[in-house]
Amino acid sequence: MRLGANLVHLPIVRAVAVNIAMRADFDVDAISDLELAVDEACSSLITHAVAGSVLSCRFTIGADDIMFTVTITSSEDVRPSESTFGWRVLTTLTDGVSSWADRLEDSLHQVHIEFVKRRPVVMR
Amino acid sequence: MKQVATTSQQRHSSHEYDHLVPLFDELAALEEDDPRREALRDELVTGYLPLAEHIAHRFAGRGTPKEDLVQVATVGLINAVDRFEPDKGSDFLSYAVPTVMGEVRRHFRDASWAMRVPRRLKELHLSVSGASTRLAQQLGRAPTPAEIATHLGISKDEVYEGLEAGQAYHASSLDESLGNDGEGMPLGEAIGEQDSGLEGVENHEALEPLIRDLPQRERHIIALRFYYNLTQTQIAERVGISQMHVSRLLSRTLAKLRQGLLENNDTEEAATSE
Numbered sequence: 493m494r495l496g497a498n499l500v501h502l503p504i505v506r507a508v509a510v511n512i513a514m515r516a517d518f519d520v521d522a523i524s525d526l527e528l529a530v531d532e533a534c535s536s537l538i539t540h541a542v543a544g545s546v547l548s549c550r551f552t553i554g555a556d557d558i559m560f561t562v563t564i565t566s567s568e569d570v571r572p573s574e575s576t577f578g579w580r581v582l583t584t585l586t587d588g589v590s591s592w593a594d595r596l597e598d599s600l601h602q603v604h605i606e607f608v609k610r611r612p613v614v615m616r
Numbered sequence: 617m618k619q620v621a622t623t624s625q626q627r628h629s630s631h632e633y634d635h636l637v638p639l640f641d642e643l644a645a646l647e648e649d650d651p652r653r654e655a656l657r658d659e660l661v662t663g664y665l666p667l668a669e670h671i672a673h674r675f676a677g678r679g680t681p682k683e684d685l686v687q688v689a690t691v692g693l694i695n696a697v698d699r700f701e702p703d704k705g706s707d708f709l710s711y712a713v714p715t716v717m718g719e720v721r722r723h724f725r726d727a728s729w730a731m732r733v734p735r736r737l738k739e740l741h742l743s744v745s746g747a748s749t750r751l752a753q754q755l756g757r758a759p760t761p762a763e764i765a766t767h768l769g770i771s772k773d774e775v776y777e778g779l780e781a782g783q784a785y786h787a788s789s790l791d792e793s794l795g796n797d798g799e800g801m802p803l804g805e806a807i808g809e810q811d812s813g814l815e816g817v818e819n820h821e822a823l824e825p826l827i828r829d830l831p832q833r834e835r836h837i838i839a840l841r842f843y844y845n846l847t848q849t850q851i852a853e854r855v856g857i858s859q860m861h862v863s864r865l866l867s868r869t870l871a872k873l874r875q876g877l878l879e880n881n882d883t884e885e886a887a888t889s890e
Contacts, residue, residue: 507780510779510780511776511780514761514775514776514779515776517760517761517762518760519757519758519759519760520748520758520759520760520761520764520779520848520849520859520860520863521758521847521848521849521859522758523761523779524848524859524860524863524866524867525848527863527867528863528866528867528870531867531870531871532870532874535871535874536874539878573818575817575818576817576818576819577817577819577820577823577873577877578874580817580842581842581870584841584842584845612757612758
């Protein structure tokens with residue numbers, strides 16, 4: 493999904509995340525974790541996005557996991573450092589996070605954060 | 617009004633509870649995983665139920681259905697039973713009354729969403745949240761929407777609606793829970809975490825004052841989730857609120873911390889560019 497890179501659009505992305513996780517019948521903890529992680533990843537990138545640019549979010553729904561990728565365009569390589577609190581939040585909430593940046597022309601960067609949330613293994 | 621326990625009616629009813637008092641010592645003497653705990657706990661909760669009903673009654677007539685209030689007060693009572701420590705010297709009633717009243721007050725504070733969310737959805741949210749708490753206790757883990765639907769005998773779509781209703785609530789009651797008016801959070805548990813966990817975090821100088829300024833309960837919840845790596849359901853059980861409440865508090869607190877760090881950065885950038 494493509495939206496303006498603006499914090500006002502965050503509730504939409506969060507709502508989609510919750511909806512996907514509910515319908516995949518993730519447990520209530522995992523549903524909330526996914527929502528919080530989406531919130532964290534998107535807001536940390538949006539604040540660095542070039543004005544008027546696009547926030548691109550992709551959910552990939554697997555049998556037992558949901559993958560989320562968010563991409564923005566920034567004038568700098570604003571990949572979050574792995575020693576920040578925000579990164580700690582992402583690694584706690586998800587089952588694997590990565591972030592990378594591609595250099596575009598005009599000294600712009602496309603910055604991505606991607607994570608996967610797995611369905612918790614339960615003994616029924 | 618405040619001194620419930622000293623009215624004559626209450627004094628009369630506290631005698632009604634006399635036979636329950638020794639049960640707390642019995643409960644405290646049992647191991648954490650002793651199967652007899654559950655029966656004792658049930659007996660205590662049932663025995664003190666008139667107290668919850670009495671308090672619920674005092675808050676009636678404010679636009680919240682009586683049954684909801686009794687339910688909320690009962691949650692407060694269960695928390696009080698679970699958290700009461702007989703060896704700390706106070707008697708159960710003087711511990712339970714503020715805890716139960718705190719829970720009911722919190723319900724009214726949360727009820728600021730009442731204006732915007734249809735009653736059916738609020739009730740759905742309340743019953744989904746309640747079912748989730750009960751199931752978590754039974755299963756020892758967080759339930760899924762399908763399990764909640766089966767438990768309540770409603771459709772999965774209704775469960776989705778009930779879960780999503782919590783988000784409306786989230787948006788409309790931003791100031792909820794800022795105060796800690798003696799609501800009985802286990803003191804002594806929230807100690808020391810901000811120092812132990814934050815070393816090695818790059819922006820910890822900026823973060824520490826922000827975390828210190830958080831209300832105690834929020835600080836505690838953040839520490840339990842991000843330093844001790846407890847699940848939301850485990851945190852809910854420890855702190856004595858619902859998982860959905862934990863979820864909302866985490867969401868709000870993380871947003872507050874992000875905002876604080878951002879403002880900090882802006883100030884730093886402004887300072888270096890001068």
